[in-house]
Amino acid sequence: MTSLRPRIAILGIHLESNAFAPVTTEADFRASCYYEGDAMLAEAAKPAPAMPAEIPGFIEAMDTGGPWQPVPIVITATEPGGAADHAFIQCTLERMRELLAAAGPLDAVYVSNHGAMISTEDSDPDGALYALARAAIGPERPVIATVDLHANVSQRMVDCADLIISYRTNPHVDRRERGYEAGILLRRLLAGERFERTFIHLPIAPPTVTLLTARGAYADMIEEGQRHIAPDLPVVSIVGGFAFADAPEVGISILTYGRGEKPKRLALDLARFAWKERDRFKVKLTSLDDALAQALAAGRSGDKCVVCLADVADNPGGGGRGNTTDILERVLSARVANALLGNFVDPNAAARCHAAGVGARLQVILNEGRADDHAHEVPVELEVLALSDGAVAGRRGIYRGRTALMGPSAAVRVGGLTLVICSRRIQCADPAFFEHLGIDIAAFASLIVKSRGHFRSGFDEYYPDAKILEVDARGLTSPLLERFDWKALPRPVWPLDERTTWTPPRIEDL
Numbered sequence: 110m111t112s113l114r115p116r117i118a119i120l121g122i123h124l125e126s127n128a129f130a131p132v133t134t135e136a137d138f139r140a141s142c143y144y145e146g147d148a149m150l151a152e153a154a155k156p157a158p159a160m161p162a163e164i165p166g167f168i169e170a171m172d173t174g175g176p177w178q179p180v181p182i183v184i185t186a187t188e189p190g191g192a193a194d195h196a197f198i199q200c201t202l203e204r205m206r207e208l209l210a211a212a213g214p215l216d217a218v219y220v221s222n223h224g225a226m227i228s229t230e231d232s233d234p235d236g237a238l239y240a241l242a243r244a245a246i247g248p249e250r251p252v253i254a255t256v257d258l259h260a261n262v263s264q265r266m267v268d269c270a271d272l273i274i275s276y277r278t279n280p281h282v283d284r285r286e287r288g289y290e291a292g293i294l295l296r297r298l299l300a301g302e303r304f305e306r307t308f309i310h311l312p313i314a315p316p317t318v319t320l321l322t323a324r325g326a327y328a329d330m331i332e333e334g335q336r337h338i339a340p341d342l343p344v345v346s347i348v349g350g351f352a353f354a355d356a357p358e359v360g361i362s363i364l365t366y367g368r369g370e371k372p373k374r375l376a377l378d379l380a381r382f383a384w385k386e387r388d389r390f391k392v393k394l395t396s397l398d399d400a401l402a403q404a405l406a407a408g409r410s411g412d413k414c415v416v417c418l419a420d421v422a423d424n425p426g427g428g429g430r431g432n433t434t435d436i437l438e439r440v441l442s443a444r445v446a447n448a449l450l451g452n453f454v455d456p457n458a459a460a461r462c463h464a465a466g467v468g469a470r471l472q473v474i475l476n477e478g479r480a481d482d483h484a485h486e487v488p489v490e491l492e493v494l495a496l497s498d499g500a501v502a503g504r505r506g507i508y509r510g511r512t513a514l515m516g517p518s519a520a521v522r523v524g525g526l527t528l529v530i531c532s533r534r535i536q537c538a539d540p541a542f543f544e545h546l547g548i549d550i551a552a553f554a555s556l557i558v559k560s561r562g563h564f565r566s567g568f569d570e571y572y573p574d575a576k577i578l579e580v581d582a583r584g585l586t587s588p589l590l591e592r593f594d595w596k597a598l599p600r601p602v603w604p605l606d607e608r609t610t611w612t613p614p615r616i617e618d619l
């Protein structure tokens with residue numbers, strides 16, 4: 110039986126891997142979030158912790174549930190990027206093993222991970238993380254986990270965890286709540302309850318823009334799943350997956366945890382629903398020509414907050430580099446008036462602006478020396494409007510209550526365009542990214558964001574969904590999956606391959 114003051118290990122690695130992006134290095138992790146031991150608890154206790162929000166949520170729930178002793182191991186996380194450097198993952202797992210072994214007797218492990226990581230040598234390092242947690246605690250005591258709804262769930266993850274709880278909101282505004290939920294449910298596991306797992310994986314790799322939870326097939330599935338939550342069916346995780354990981358585990362996963370036949374029947378019903386509604390996972394984008402015409406008209410109208418162009422193909426929150434120029438070049442050449450764009454990631458340009466100072470006018474080549482197919486060198490004459498160190502307290506949406514690190518940043522004006530240039534790759538998802546530089550979003554006719562979807566919960570005050578265009582430009586996160594050279598993605602897969610088929614499992618086989 111569990112001790113009166115259960116000792117719970119907490120650990121995790123968060124990375125969403127885009128196989129087409131450059132390798133994510135140890136330096137990337139360490140510059141974003143890497144805490145070990147008591148430093149984890151100190152950071153988690155801050156008003157705006159620079160760590161995944163699940164962990165403070167979990168700690169809060171455990172605190173309210175009675176005495177316990179947190180045993181902080183390691184948490185590391187970074188912005189979505191390419192495959193993780195395998196050596197770093199190996200070292201981190203080894204360090205976790207050492208700390209777990211030195212921790213003494215444990216009653217449970219909480220794993221906080223994203224779930225769509227690949228390394229340079231392994232398609233399922235998240236599975237290795239879960240296996241490590243299970244090995245540390247043994248077969249009887251609980252392992253509980255939280256994952257992003259973009260996780261690619263592997264059989265190994267399912268086998269090694271008693272419960273996997275996924276986010277239910279996209280934009281992900283429920284991360285803290287899901288950590289809290291894990292803390293509440295862990296008390297039941299500690300009291301000896303166990304639940305059967307049902308896991309169905311579907312050959313559907315939804316483009317990320319089809320996984321919003323305000324509406325759509327995916328939203329319907331989540332709502333239906335939650336309708337059945339009951340004491341004997343406490344968790345329904347409907348996980349959309351992340352195609353760009355280009356891994357065998359990609360796809361929609363349905364996980365139910367409970368007792369009896371009901372959870373199995375529900376999983377099967379949800380899987381059948383996803384398959385029947387699969388046409389709703391196809392993507393429709395607005396052409397660059399149409400989007401530009403609307404931004405031009407908005408600028409001429411004199412009206413404010415008319416249209417928002419989402420550069421969904423260059424989302425740093427999905428591995429994009431934040432520096433593609435398809436939209437930027439068209440906006441400049443067409444002389445679109447009164448437009449605002451953020452964030453353009455260019456550390457060299459940001460440094461030039463900082464050296465020149467507020468009020469300076471200077472010639473800068475954006476992307477100088479780092480151009481590629483999607484990100485051209487763009488010479489501009491700009492005026493520096495404001496400067497910052499880029500440490501921003503988020504106020505709305507996914508960064509609310511967290512500190513976002515943009516690195517040295519500048520607000521600049523180029524003709525009719527006001528542009529935020531920053532030094533670190535980060536998705537433009539919070540109005541504070543502009544406001545901390547003195548920019549009034551409400552004063553502009555159009556807004557261009559490098560973000561796939563998380564901007565929606567930040568900028569909805571100015572741009573409700575009806576004013577948003579998802580623009581077809583080029584980049585590492587284009588929702589048009591046929592543009593990528595897939596290597597490990599299981600084929601056929603919907604919606605890439607029309608010939609994809611799926612036969613529902615028999616309930617007795619679940």
Ligand SMILES: [Zn+2]
Nearest residue numbers: 257258259281
């Ligand atoms: Zn996600």
